[in-house]
Amino acid sequence: MTPPPDNGQSKRDRREEAREKARIAREAAARKHRRNRFLIQGGIGVGILAVAAVVVLVIVSSIAPAAPGPKNMASGGILLQGNATTSKITAVKTAAVKAGGTPKATDQKKLTKTVNITTYIDYQCPYCNQFETTNEAQIKTWLEKGAVTLEVHPIAILDRSSNGKKYSTRSANAAMCVANYQPTAFLAVNASFYKNQPAEGTDGLTDQKLISLVKAAGATNSKIPSCITDKKFESFVSSETSRALSSKLPNSTIGKLSSTPTVIVNGKQFTGAPTDATAFQSFVASQASS
Template identity: 50%
Template sequence: MTERMMSNASGQPRPPRKDRRDQAREQSRLMRDDEHARAKRQRLLRRGGIGGIGGVLLAAATVAALVVANQNTPSYAGPLNMASDGILIGGDGTTVSAAMTPALAAGAKPVATDKSQLSDMVNIDIYVDYMCLLCGQFEATNAAQIASWVTAGNATVELHPLSILDTSSRGNNDSTRAANAAACVANFAPDSFLAVNTALFAKQLAEETGGLTDAQLQSLIEKAGATNPNIAACITKETFVPWVRAASDRALKGPLPNADITKVTGTPTVLVNGASYKGSLSDAKAFEAFVTAQTLATGTGGD
């Protein structure tokens, strides 16, 4: 299909204007402080003989204040920074960064993002399958303006990679493999996730065709800025495939947190402040209008 990247006419963030830079920087500082404190707590617990599979509950202060999950991280657990089955991304006016959370233990229930801590900005949730052509259409149409809102600190975006189209990949399980690759990025290079998400859709192949090889996935991800050397082995070993399948099953069965719908019935599923978007996937202005309407309806987003 013809791919394109559209932004709004002005090229600037279009939710209601506000200056959140100082607040975002303070949140980022608190995140770093909490990460240092968490590491210290872990060292103290290990000295006291507490560790291993038993795990402990740890608080994870983030750029957008996520709620925490169990700190159990066997090799088949979920990735770091996706305790909610998604990765939350915010901005400080110049750059974007991911909220840091512990890994979700195998068999554990995800812990929803605490949206009450994000009431001063627009909250966008997107459930995607990287083989979904409609997801690619929405991404090509709206990625630039969503990224501008997030970078400016006017919005957060929480991305949930799913695997529901493996049967359309000629036995290659391309849907699952792409979602696993995204999870590897979340685990080892979370601040690059938004760029990688865009890159995966930019190289999207049609359903019923052969997908990207592991080497092609690795090259694409590295070119998008995720250069951590552990990502390659994570892709080839399919480290997070069990989690991808479990998270996909949870999304399809529901209930979805922070949503006016009970479950994912198709992709993309897009939520703005909890309200599901049912408009055009190829009209950036239509999505922008929906975001503005939800901002006014919920009283979020600033002035």
């Protein structure tokens, strides 16, 4: 075996030198490890910030900007009244709620000559359909005689029941379009929407079908179709739904909306079966005499 060349160092010196080189190598490796770990952690941090930024962007972009509400719905609902002499049913005309504004409750203290009925309804709600189809003829007769007022609040709590097509919101928006442009046709459109109510779990009616129903019910204003397809009052539907679900319902003792239909007569909630016409007539009569 050929011995290593003699460089003049002793065996001890060579051993110490080897140890020093090993120490330097270990420290260099440790520094490299710390640097890599920092870069990895920094990369993860940047990634988290990027994801957070994307989430914020998605959330912000998904919130529709505040927009004005429809005309003739200053309270969040349309108020209908009748004339006993002419049997004509009209809507109380009001200015639109301004963008970002708050609806103003109807002052029922000024409506002392009538029984005042308020409904919160969803056009996808089957129980609303039962109540409406059971009682709509009687309510219309009362209106024509000037015996009652009817304030209808279309809201949207059942969007999840239409396969992502948001039928509750779209139909409520369509009703608001009618309230805005041709309020005298609202009652007929309301009845038509329930007569043609789609089943839960389907896509719901298309916008074109809603336009067709609106026209057939007598709402022929030329601006209504684009109002429906453009979803002009979608943000107002959303804000009114949120308000009803989280705030006291005006002209009542109800803390917040918990279901549809919610029917209020002179401040008191009707709790009878939606298909019991006799019970509803009796309830209204009791409020008229109280």
